Amino acid sequence: NAGVTQTPKFQVLKTGQSMTLQCAQDMNHNSMYWYRQDPGMGLRLIYYSASEGTTDKGEVPNGYNVSRLNKREFSLRLESAAPSQTSVYFCASRGDLTVHPKNTEAFFGQGTRLTVV
Amino acid sequence: DAKTTQPTSMDCAEGRAANLPCNHSTISGNEYVYWYRQIHSQGPQYIIHGLKNNETNEMASLIITEDRKSSTLILPHATLRDTAVYYCIVASGTYKYIFGTGTRLKVLA
Numbered sequence: 001n002a003g004v005t006q007t008p009k010f011q012v013l014k015t016g017q018s019m020t021l022q023c024a025q026d027m028n029h030n031s032m033y034w035y036r037q038d039p040g041m042g043l044r045l046i047y048y049s050a051s052e053g054t055t056d057k058g059e060v061p062n063g064y065n066v067s068r069l070n071k072r073e074f075s076l077r078l079e080s081a082a083p084s085q086t087s088v089y090f091c092a093s094r095g096d097l098t099v100h101p102k103n104t105e106a107f108f109g110q111g112t113r114l115t116v117v
Numbered sequence: 118d119a120k121t122t123q124p125t126s127m128d129c130a131e132g133r134a135a136n137l138p139c140n141h142s143t144i145s146g147n148e149y150v151y152w153y154r155q156i157h158s159q160g161p162q163y164i165i166h167g168l169k170n171n172e173t174n175e176m177a178s179l180i181i182t183e184d185r186k187s188s189t190l191i192l193p194h195a196t197l198r199d200t201a202v203y204y205c206i207v208a209s210g211t212y213k214y215i216f217g218t219g220t221r222l223k224v225l226a
Contacts, residue, residue: 004160031212042204043161043216050212059215090160094214105151106214108160 006109023091032074135192139205154201
């Protein structure tokens with residue numbers, strides 16, 4: 001059971017380059033999330049998707065775009081990377097409260113460590 | 118979604134109970150309290166959650182006050198491996214899932 005899988009694990013970009021971070025979950029969850037974590041800080045929500053075909057902004061969406069390709073996959077795109085986007089990015093998925101309140105914890109991927117130079 | 122307030126850091130002696138408080142005074146009736154921890158730079162790990170009753174599992178106990186404005190996560194016998202950042206989250210079915218700054222717990226030998 002893979003859970004939440006993120007690719008790549010590490011990436012170095014030059015300022016202005018673009019890239020897409022991939023995330024896939026195999027738990028049939030409707031909700032998926034992208035967070036960033038700067039050194040010594042907590043997680044900040046970038047975007048989330050409550051279900052296939054829907055996405056919403058979180059706390060820090062500027063400079064990012066997302067796509068909920070299907071129920072399994074939720075990608076995060078940096079169109080023009082900036083040094084301020086150097087961070088660790090985490091993807092998560094979560095069960096629905098309406099389905100079963102006992103199964104609503106979030107599961108996280110291992111993170112993508114992105115450096116923009 | 119309601120905000121949470123946690124102490125920045127705490128120490129606990131190995132083998133003793135670690136009691137981590139969380140204040141969520143603006144919690145609404147349909148919001149659950151969730152706890153996660155993050156060890157080093159790994160992805161956060163789920164610990165426990167509850168609505169209004171106290172909950173216990175193999176990892177921890179969650180005590181929620183009767184007015185639901187605060188809660189305490191209890192690690193009954195802390196070990197060095199419990200050293201981590203602990204996050205308290207309040208969320209409902211609105212799907213937004215906001216982490217605060219968490220409590221950095223250090224378990225001392």
